[in-house]
Each structure stands twice: as C-alpha cells, then as structure tokens.
Amino acid sequence: MVETGKLSIFLAFAISIYVVCASVYGAKTGKSDFVKSARNGVLAVCFLLIIATAALVHSLVNLDFSLKYVALNTSTDLPVIYRITSLWAGQAGSLLLWALILSIYSALVVLDTRTRSRLLMPYVVAVLAAITVFFTFLIGFVENPFEALPAAALEGRGLNPILQNAYMAIHPVTLYLGFVGVSVPFAFAVGALLSGQLGDEWIKYSRKWTLFAWTFLSVGLLLGARWAYLELGWGGYWAWDPVENAAFMPWLAATAFVHSVMIQEKKGMLKKWNMALIILTFFLAIFGTFITRSGIISSVHSFAQSDIGPLFLGFIAFILLFSFSMFLYRIRDLESENRFDSILSRESAFIFNNLLFLGAAFAVFLGTVFPIMSEALTGDKILVGSPYFNRVNVPIALVLIFLMGVGPLISWRKASRENLMKNFLVPVVVGAAAAGALIALGVRDVYALLSYALCAFVTGTVFTEFFRGVSVRSRRGENPALAFVRLVSRNKRRYGGYIVHIGVVLIVVGITSSSVFVTEKQATLTKGQSLELAGYTLTFQGIEQYTTDAKNATVAKLEGYKNGKPIGIVSPEKNVYLYEGNREINQETEVALRSTFTDDLYVILMSYGEDGAATIRVMVNPMVSWIWSGGVVLVIGAIVTMWPGGRKEREEVFVRYTLHDRDRTAKV
Amino acid sequence: METILALAIALLAALFISAPFFLRRGRAGGEEYFPDPRAEKAKELGSRKDSLLTAIKDIEFDYGLGKLSREDFEELHGKYRAEAAGLLKEMDSMGSGNPADGWDDDIEKEIRAERSKFAFSYDDEELEKEILRAREVAWNDSPGRYCPKCGNGSGAEDHFCSKCGAKLGQPTETQNARPL
Numbered sequence: 001m002v003e004t005g006k007l008s009i010f011l012a013f014a015i016s017i018y019v020v021c022a023s024v025y026g027a028k029t030g031k032s033d034f035v036k037s038a039r040n041g042v043l044a045v046c047f048l049l050i051i052a053t054a055a056l057v058h059s060l061v062n063l064d065f066s067l068k069y070v071a072l073n074t075s076t077d078l079p080v081i082y083r084i085t086s087l088w089a090g091q092a093g094s095l096l097l098w099a100l101i102l103s104i105y106s107a108l109v110v111l112d113t114r115t116r117s118r119l120l121m122p123y124v125v126a127v128l129a130a131i132t133v134f135f136t137f138l139i140g141f142v143e144n145p146f147e148a149l150p151a152a153a154l155e156g157r158g159l160n161p162i163l164q165n166a167y168m169a170i171h172p173v174t175l176y177l178g179f180v181g182v183s184v185p186f187a188f189a190v191g192a193l194l195s196g197q198l199g200d201e202w203i204k205y206s207r208k209w210t211l212f213a214w215t216f217l218s219v220g221l222l223l224g225a226r227w228a229y230l231e232l233g234w235g236g237y238w239a240w241d242p243v244e245n246a247a248f249m250p251w252l253a254a255t256a257f258v259h260s261v262m263i264q265e266k267k268g269m270l271k272k273w274n275m276a277l278i279i280l281t282f283f284l285a286i287f288g289t290f291i292t293r294s295g296i297i298s299s300v301h302s303f304a305q306s307d308i309g310p311l312f313l314g315f316i317a318f319i320l321l322f323s324f325s326m327f328l329y330r331i332r333d334l335e336s337e338n339r340f341d342s343i344l345s346r347e348s349a350f351i352f353n354n355l356l357f358l359g360a361a362f363a364v365f366l367g368t369v370f371p372i373m374s375e376a377l378t379g380d381k382i383l384v385g386s387p388y389f390n391r392v393n394v395p396i397a398l399v400l401i402f403l404m405g406v407g408p409l410i411s412w413r414k415a416s417r418e419n420l421m422k423n424f425l426v427p428v429v430v431g432a433a434a435a436g437a438l439i440a441l442g443v444r445d446v447y448a449l450l451s452y453a454l455c456a457f458v459t460g461t462v463f464t465e466f467f468r469g470v471s472v473r474s475r476r477g478e479n480p481a482l483a484f485v486r487l488v489s490r491n492k493r494r495y496g497g498y499i500v501h502i503g504v505v506l507i508v509v510g511i512t513s514s515s516v517f518v519t520e521k522q523a524t525l526t527k528g529q530s531l532e533l534a535g536y537t538l539t540f541q542g543i544e545q546y547t548t549d550a551k552n553a554t555v556a557k558l559e560g561y562k563n564g565k566p567i568g569i570v571s572p573e574k575n576v577y578l579y580e581g582n583r584e585i586n587q588e589t590e591v592a593l594r595s596t597f598t599d600d601l602y603v604i605l606m607s608y609g610e611d612g613a614a615t616i617r618v619m620v621n622p623m624v625s626w627i628w629s630g631g632v633v634l635v636i637g638a639i640v641t642m643w644p645g646g647r648k649e650r651e652e653v654f655v656r657y658t659l660h661d662r663d664r665t666a667k668v
Numbered sequence: 669m670e671t672i673l674a675l676a677i678a679l680l681a682a683l684f685i686s687a688p689f690f691l692r693r694g695r696a697g698g699e700e701y702f703p704d705p706r707a708e709k710a711k712e713l714g715s716r717k718d719s720l721l722t723a724i725k726d727i728e729f730d731y732g733l734g735k736l737s738r739e740d741f742e743e744l745h746g747k748y749r750a751e752a753a754g755l756l757k758e759m760d761s762m763g764s765g766n767p768a769d770g771w772d773d774d775i776e777k778e779i780r781a782e783r784s785k786f787a788f789s790y791d792d793e794e795l796e797k798e799i800l801r802a803r804e805v806a807w808n809d810s811p812g813r814y815c816p817k818c819g820n821g822s823g824a825e826d827h828f829c830s831k832c833g834a835k836l837g838q839p840t841e842t843q844n845a846r847p848l
Contacts, residue, residue, distance in 0.1 A: 036688035
C-alpha cells in the first residue's frame with residue numbers, strides 16, 4: 001500500500017498543476033474540452049488523495065514501523081481507534097489531511113456547479129487547484145508521510161496521552177473542516193476578480209460553503225476549549241495561546257465576512273470590504289496552519305530549521321500579493337451601487353461590525369506575532385499574556401454584543417425616532433431590568449454588569465423579533481406553534497441567524513460568569529479533613545492506586561457535599577503512562593469534574609505524600625456548562641440557516657400578476 | 669502485485685482526465701464552449717430575478733415588522749418591483765422561463781393554495797391590496813366605465829349595464845375608483 005500511497009500523492013501533485021493550466025486555458029480560449037478535463041482532474045485528485053490517506057491509515061493500523069511517521073506516532077499498545085486518529089497527530093499526516101479535505105471540498109464544488117456560471121467557475125477551480133498544488137508539493141517532496149526509516153523500528157514512540165481523548169480525536173478534523181473550508185469562498189472571490197464577474201454570483205454560490213466552514217471553525221474552537229478545560233488541568237478553557245489564537249483569528253474575520261456579505265446582496269454596497277475580508281480570512285487560515293505546524297512559536301530557531309516554515313511563508317506572501325494586486329486591478333468595478341444615508345442605520349451597524357471584528361483580529365494578531373518578532377529582532381522573546389488580550393478584546397466584545405442586538409431591529413437607510421422607540425423599547429427595558437436586578441443582588445464588577453445587561457438586551461431583541469413574527473401570523477388564524485415553524489422555515493437565514501445569536505449570548509454569559517466569579521482554594525488534607533468552597537464541602541477519604549493496560553493511576557477519594565446534600569465521591573487522579581510517548585508528561589493530571597447548570601466543581605490532585613496526605617486544588621467555575629450548551633444552540637441555528645429551500649414562486653406570482661394584468665388591459 | 673495496482677490507478681486517472689477530448693458526443697471542436705451569450709444572459713437575469721424577489725420579500729417583511737418607514741418602503745418596493753417586472757418581461761421575450769400565458773393558471777392555483785393554507789400572515793391583507801391596486805391600475809387605464817352594482821365593465825356611452833341592467837349615471841370620480 002505504501003508504494004500506491006506515494007504514487008497517488010505524486011500524481012495528485014502533477015494533475016493539480018494540469019488542472020490550473022487547463023482550466024485557465026479553457027476559460028480564456030473558450031475551449032470547453034479543457035475546462036471539462038480540468039474538472040475531471042479535480043475529481044481524480046480527490047480520488048487519489050483518498051487512496052493515499054487510506055494507505056497511510058492502513059499502515060498506521062497495522063503498525064508498519066518501517067515508516068517514519070508510524071514509528072513516531074504509534075506504538076504496539078495503542079488502541080486501534082487512536083492508531084486511526086494518529087493520522088493527524090504529526091506534521092506529515094496533518095498536511096495530508098489538509099490536502100485531502102481540500103480535495104474533497106474541491107470535488108464537491110465541481111459537482112455542485114456543473115451547469116452554473118461558466119464564466120466564473122473555471123477560475124474558481126483553478127484557484128482551488130493552485131492551493132492543492134502547494135499542499136501536495138509539501139507532502140510529496142518535503143514532509144512525506146510515507147518516508148521510510150533506514151531500518152524498521154522495533155517499537156513506536158507512541159501517541160502523547162493527552163491526545164488520547166475523544167475531544168482531541170475529533171477537534172483537529174472539525175478545525176480543518178473550517179480552516180480548509182474557507183478556501184472555497186476565497187477561491188470564488190479570486191475567481192470573480194480573475195474572470196471579471198464581480199456581481200453577486202460569487203457570493204451567492206459560495207454562501208453555503210462559507211456558512212459550513214464558519215460552523216466548523218466555531219465547533220473546532222469550542223471543542224478545543226473543552227479539551228483544554230478537561231485535560232490541561234489548570235481550570236480554564238482559553239489561555240490566548242498562539243495555537244488557540246491561530247484558529248480564533250480566521251474565525252473573527254470569517255464572522256465579519258458572513259455578516260458583511262448580507263449588505264452586498266441587499267444594497268450592493270461594501271463590495272470592496274467583502275473582497276478584502278475573504279482574502280484576509282483565507283490568509284489568516286493559512287497563517288494559522290503555519291503557526292500551528294511550523295514550530296515558529298516555540299522558537300524562531302526551530303522554525304528556521306524546519307523545512308516547512310519558509311515554504312509556508314513564501315506561499316502566504318504569494319497569496320497576499322496576488323490577491324491584493326487583482327483586487328486593486330478590479331477596484332473600479334467594485335464601486336457601491338448605493339450611498340450611505342445615515343450613521344444611524346442598519347448599513348452603518350454592519351460597517352461598525354466589520355471594523356470591530358477586524359480590530360479584534362488585528363489585536364490578536366499583534367499579540368500572537370509579537371513574541372516571534374521580538375525574538376527575531378532582538379533575540380529576546382517578550383511574552384504577551386492574557387492581560388493584554390483581555391484588556392483589548394473585552395471592550396470590543398461588549399460593543400459587538402450591543403450591535404448584535406441593535407443590528408436586526410434598526411431600520412435600513414435612516415432610523416427615525418419612532419423606529420428607535422418602537423423597536424427598542426422592550427429590549428432596552430429588559431437590559432436595564434437585568435442590570436438593576438444584578439446590582440440589587442450585589443454584583444459590582446462593571447464588565448460583568450455590562451456583559452449581562454447587553455446579553456439581556458440581545459435576548460430581548462431576538463425574543464421581540466420572534467414574538468412579532470409569530471403574532472402577525474397568528475392573527476391570520478394560524479396556531480402559534482405552527483406559526484413559529486412556518487415563520488422560521490420561510491425565513492431560514494434570518495431566524496437561523498437569530499438562533500445563532502442566542503447561542504452566542506449563552507456562550508458570553510458562561511464566559512463572563514466563569515471569568516469574573518470563579519473561586520478557588522488549595523489545601524493539604526489528611527484523612528478525614530475537609531475543604532469548603534462556595535457551598536461545596538469535600539472530605540478526604542484516602543489515596544488509592546490502580547493499574548490499567550496504559551497507565552498507573554493514583555486517585556484521591558473525596559466525599560462531596562453541596563449545600564449539605566451529598567453529591568457522591570469526587571476522584572481526581574495523577575497518572576503515569578506506561579510507554580515512552582509522553583516524554584515530559586509522566587505525571588498527567590485527570591481532573592475530577594462535576595458539571596451542573598449553575599456551576600462546575602473542578603478538583604485537581606496536585607501532589608500526594610508518603611504520609612497519605614494529599615494536596616488538592618479546588619475551583620468552582622460558575623456557568624461553564626452554558627458555554628457548551630451555547631455552542632450546541634449555535635450549531636442548531638447554523639444548520640437552520642444552511643437548510644435548503646425557500647420558495648420564491650409566490651413573490652414572482654405577485655409581480656407577474658401586476659405585469660400580466662397591465663398587459664391584458666392594454667389590449668382592451 | 670502492488671505495482672500493477674498503482675499502474676492501474678495512474679492509467680484510470682489519465683483516461684478520466686483525457687476523456688472530454690475524445691467523447692465529443694456530436695459537438696464540434698471545443699468552440700461551443702464559449703458560453704452561449706444568450707444562455708449566459710438568461711442565467712444572469714434569472715439570478716438577478718431571484719435576488720430581487722428575495723429583496724422584495726425581505727422588505728415586505730421588514731415593513732410589516734416596522735423596521736422600514738412607509739416612504740422608504742414604498743420607494744424601495746416600487747423600485748424593486750418595477751425592476752423585477754422589467755426583468756420578467758425581458759426573460760419572457762427571450763423565451764426563457766414560462767411563457768406569459770401559462771401563468772394564468774399558475775396564478776390562480778397559487779392564490780387558492782395560499783388561501784386554503786392560512787399561511788399568509790399579513791400577506792393576506794397585502795394580497796387583497798395588491799389585487800385592488802392592480803385592478804385600480806387596470807381600471808384607471810381603460811377608457812370604459814363600471815357598473816356600481818355588479819362591477820361589470822361597459823362602454824363610456826352606455827346608459828344601462830349590459831350584465832345586470834342597473835342604470836348607469838354620469839361618470840364621476842367615485843365610480844371609477846374601487847368598485848369592489
């Protein structure tokens with residue numbers, strides 16, 4: 001299988017080059033054979049990369065230690081499921097996965113647009129193929145997953161135990177579906193620039209891919225946060241780590257893009273913004289891949305030694321230069337069709353939205369590359385920590401939440417006083433009431449108050465929207481439940497979007513509560529001693545040990561009570577893994593976690609002594625489960641927006657009725 | 669064994685990619701590709717039509733929920749509908765989409781389906797208004813008059829309605845407005 005895999009990668013590389021040439025040649029000369037052949041080439045590349053991936057998975061599952069990648073990432077005692085997921089555990093495998101997912105997306109795009117837009121599509125196909133050329137080059141000639149060792153190893157190094165966890169198993173795939181997915185709208189945008197088809201087509205045809213990629217970026221981020229929370233054992237879910245930021249930056253740009261394109265569709269405005277945003281999103285996705293994969297974060301020097309780093313940088317530079325030159329070349333064709341009427345309007349709300357998301361992305365970018373730049377320029381690595389990121393991003397986030405509420409209700413063009421009064425009365429009252437109630441309950445933290453009040457405000461606006469929509473329909477005699485279903489199904493994008501906003505509100509409330517109101521305590525306990533925190537009481541029962549195939553575990557048993565009621569045994573662990581894979585992590589912590597609607601009890605076994613005493617650290621994180629539930633709501637909303645359907649026949653009928661009637665009477 | 673498999677895969681890929689050059693299926697050369705300008709124009713119009721209809725739907729909805737002032741609504745609505753009407757006319761004359769005559773039945777079917785479903789929300793009211801407006805346009809354009817009793821059209825010179833026999837008075841402003 002190895003030889004087949006190797007050949008498939010080389011073929012995929014060669015064919016992708018052919019696709020770029022044939023597609024562009026076919027488009028320019030009008031020879032459909034070349035365009036069709038190029039499209040077949042895309043499908044062939046997909047097929048070939050599936051074969052290559054299957055070959056690698058085969059080698060991983062069968063522990064073919066003659067291959068460097070298998071020897072580095074698996075071991076004899078690794079469970080089969082993790083042998084499969086080790087496909088994306090290392091450099092070469094991850095790059096192959098990237099290329100595979102890109103080829104699948106490209107194939108789907110080709111199949112989906114067989115009869116559409118013959119002027120635009122060849123260029124879109126060419127761009128997708130060009131990106132594929134880069135990645136197949138990397139896996140063919142620089143980091144080949146099928147690279148053989150001079151002599152077959154006797155045993156593999158094994159998979160890092162913190163990756164042997166369901167979340168880490170799927171998080172890279174979901175994130176890649178997002179990262180790679182952004183290539184599709186990017187290809188459509190550059191295709192539009194190249195072909196001159198600068199109307200709405202490229203946005204319309206790429207919309208479902210954009211939403212799909214955005215959804216997976218969101219899911220990937222949340223899964224990563226959940227994994228960090230469960231496995232890294234410091235009690236938090238986000239540390240503004242460069243690898244986290246690498247995924248967050250494209251998400252910020254993609255969210256701005258998803259909103260901004262609505263204005264182009266409705267008013268023919270913000271065309272330049274949309275082009276720039278999608279180019280930026282793609283750049284940040286590739287840059288994110290580069291940061292995560294090139295080792296540049298741990299040290300500028302390890303970056304320089306890796307072969308991948310400089311190549312990625314070259315590719316990034318090329319993308320930026322090429323895209324922006326095409327953008328400037330076509331800039332006159334991207335003029336707005338409409339004027340701005342007022343700063344108090346939906347159009348400007350969207351512009352503010354764009355600016356804020358961009359601002360946040362830029363701030364995160366700055367903080368992420370600063371250590372790299374400082375090390376490269378001065379030799380001293382100046383670390384940028386959470387305080388910087390929080391100080392910049394929290395205010396931006398608060399204004400964005402405000403806009404999330406204002407946007408849907410403010411009128412187009414120019415908001416009048418009555419529009420403002422009529423639409424915003426209820427939500428503002430809800431927000432103010434929430435703030436008032438919280439102040440009465442003793443909450444004094446300004447950011448927390450603002451955050452909760454704004455979230456209540458947004459909830460008020462969404463509720464108002466649904467309520468008005470349903471009541472208008474019910475007045476016609478429809479029962480409310482049916483009215484609700486019909487309302488959403490007739491306006492999927494609008495109401496699906498509102499559901500996503502509710503998901504975001506839940507996430508923000510969860511983040512606010514768990515950041516501002518977290519409490520913690522650390523103590524060394526002997527048998528029978530207790531620790532109390534935020535209504536919880538934990539009484540130390542003793543230390544136990546057990547062994548499994550994979551590890552030696554030491555468990556601290558604690559009897560837990562919440563407000564006097566028993567909650568069972570809480571057992572944080574410390575594990576020593578039996579094989580060599582986890583060089584630095586021989587004492588891995590398994591957090592004991594109890595999640596409820598109101599808070600999370602998070603217990604870490606810090607150390608244990610010969611005398612049978614244990615040092616435990618306890619944290620109570622309020623409302624963390626709201627973050628995960630919010631994520632689920634967000635995905636549901638996203639699915640609603642992407643759901644196909646939406647008849648426009650009725651509208652067409654009305655217009656024709658007028659037209660038709662006019663014609664008929666003219667004959668009289 | 670594996671070499672044969674690998675060669676087979678390579679061969680398959682090559683065949684698949686070169687297929688379009690050999691399977692011409694009765695088309696001449698490759699020049700037919702140059703997208704047929706009429707077909708492209710039709711597609712472009714169709715796409716623009718879809719966007720307009722969505723825009724019409726959206727602003728009707730927004731207006732119904734009070735997010736658009738009356739003047740803005742009327743201006744935008746009129747603009748979109750005029751453009752959509754123009755587009756439909758152009759598409760019909762190009763021969764794409766359904767011919768104008770086929771729409772009669774579609775219209776009636778659509779209206780009946782919608783009424784029976786109560787699926788209208790405020791659109792019901794709007795539909796009545798549409799119909800009135802449309803008829804108004806028709807009436808105001810035509811040279812005849814209408815019977816105040818049964819609404820039947822009649823010539824400007826008639827004294828009695830040809831359908832119900834009611835007496836027709838002098839043409840007045842009110843008679844020509846909204847007989848329904």
